[in-house]
Amino acid sequence: MEIDRHLILQVSLSIVAVAVFIFGLSVVSQVYGAEEPVEDRVVNGTISGDVSDLSVSDGTATGTLSGTLDLDFEESVTGSIDGTLDGGTFSGSFDGTIEGAVEGTAAGEINGTLDQEDGTFEGTFDGTINGTTDTNLTPDGGLALIALIAGFIILMPIFGYLIERESEDE
Incomplete structure (x- = not known):
């Protein structure tokens, strides 16, 4: 050529x-x-990740969860957990930040399995998110x-x- x-x-x-x-x-x-505002949007999904600074005392557990929140889309989340732990079953609250398609905060109830040895949590999330979306x-x-x-x-x-x-x- x-x-x-x-x-x-x-x-x-x-x-x-x-x-x-x-x-x-x-x-x-x-x-x-x-950017579209997201205000008090009720969401339900699964949440999983690593738990650090875990403190367990008399059936009460607190710590910091860093992982993913899977709704119809997957988001990164980091925040505090606080609730009851009964034989590996955790029930409590999550309050933290969310990053991905929505940038802002997430708060709600979480229920699932908390593995103290591995420092992991896997369960459901029922709560609200606030923030802004990516540019649409x-x-x-x-x-x-x-x-x-x-x-x-x-x-x-x-x-x-x-x-x-x-x-x-x-």
């Missing part, structure tokens, strides 16, 4: 077209993107995105035609 002016023009125009499309996506997400595209942003994609689809054949016409003139 020989590198000539025609090939350089094809590659250059393709790179420029893709770069303009990526820049357009960036602009659309900045202009039409919005607004309805107007969806229209702008469709227009951007349509423009890209229309411009690529035009660039191809111009390149072919240039090569025919030579």
Whole structure:
């Protein structure tokens, strides 16, 4: 394959077209993107992770849980646990932070198995989350995105035609 002016023009125009499309996506997400507030959203899911600073006394257990909260999506959580421990079965509360699709706080009741030896917890979470979501595209942003994609689809054949016409003139 020989590198000539025609090939350089094809590659250059393709790179420029893709770069303009990526820049357009960036602009659309900045202009039409919005963080959505999450206030007192009731959630139910599973929670699991490592427990540190575990203190057990007279059937009461406290500590710090770092792990994941699995709702319809998976979130990282870190927070304090406080409740009763009866033969490995823990029932109590969780109060901490949540990171992922939602950035904020999570609080609620947890029930499950607390393994003192391994320092792990696995169980259910029933509570609320508060915070903000990742940036979501607004309805107007969806229209702008469709227009951007349509423009890209229309411009690529035009660039191809111009390149072919240039090569025919030579």
